[in-house]
Amino acid sequence: MRALVARGLPVDFTWCEGEARARALSEATGAVGRRLDLTDRAALQGFLRAVVDEGAPDVVLHCAAVSQARGLQDLTDDDWDRAVEVNGRSAFALCRALGPAMGARGGGDIVLVGALDRGQTLPLPVHFAATQGMLSAMTMALGKALGPVGVRVNMVALGPLGEGLSRALPASLVEDYRAFSALRRLGTAEEVARVLAWLALENTFMTGRVVTANGGI
Template identity: 25%
Template sequence: MKTVMITGAASGMGLSATKLFLSKNWNVMMADFNQEAGEKVAAQLAQKYSANQVVFQKTNVASAASVKALKEATTKAFGRVDSLVNNAGIFTKGALHEVAEDAWDRIMAVDVKSIFLTAKYFVPDMIAQKSGTIVNTASISGLTGDYNMAAYNAAKGAVVNLVRAMALDYGKYNIRVNNVAPGPTNTPMFQANPPEVIKQFEAASPLGRLAEPEEIAKVIYFLASEDSNAITGQNIPVSTGFEIYSGQPVQK
């Protein structure tokens, strides 16, 4: 049985990925900063699957000590890790001059530094076993620019290029690294927007809707599994087409 470690696993896309990996008979180490939600969900999933198949660890992905403890807990619970899903992330609004310094530092730590830390503590074992997959949650906001989202664009843009460097460095160890790049997704966080804002987003999609967390999870699983053995260093948009429009007006 293979093992995956998923950050941001207690809700949204991370929770959908957790459920999908469990349904595919993987062990799952759930990592999340929200201890109450994580423990509750893990207990529910343990009843459906097995307490030996799903474990929760409260984790601050921006802390080296916390990620090191996560690695140790994962090894203790499952012996090895076959896949890392770096899904934890945060968002902040504002033009660059409007972003507070601590908000800038926080988004860079959670969205970018976290990938460095999981690589630092988990990848050496993957190198030793000469196999593994890493899937990072980037964003179409790392592939394009957005109004009033400078810090988020910068953080996700870093993740978009980081995947290429990681794929180059780790390919010789049979470790593949890819990104899923979601667009606006129907998560609890997004649903906190006013209904009129959600409708505007839906109207902006060529498909007329948002992506669902389960749809993102399916691509995460694909990239983590053997079905994608020839794919590495890629950013795969799962966005209902938000990033394909050039912005030019309709020509009559």
């Protein structure tokens, strides 16, 4: 958000929880925030229809994700369904609705934010890992599907950050990551935002790809 606003771009965003943070972000950046629960299919559909009616955007970033730090035996079907709904299905719905509309306007960029490119072997929550695999495979197919209309779709697979979902990781896993990643540290939201902005605004020839920004794991 801040990386895009810093480049002078008009930005809208959605949020679900953390109303105070969303309000503060709106006040600080001038960006318009709208509350949207991505598990509410009707609300998502209505939101996407409104976006298309207002004029499809040039750039879309899908950052929303949920996870719970639970072992396999403790995961419920509801945990699974919610992760699939937020992390995967909402990205699909978004691309299905906005991709063609962006293409009709001359093209654009969709960047999906995830956490795995399948090059790593990590003890992550199973439902979360499954949705990340879904996201990376979907990126490949979306690149093919929307490339002909001039819409590029790529994914950035992030490593653990010092904030956000990473806070739910077990402390031992975070320490393992620090010890074994090439850069020996966690990332920051600010530095991965620069990667997202680069991919969304400066890439013209890459689509359907997963790019890692993970400090070397």
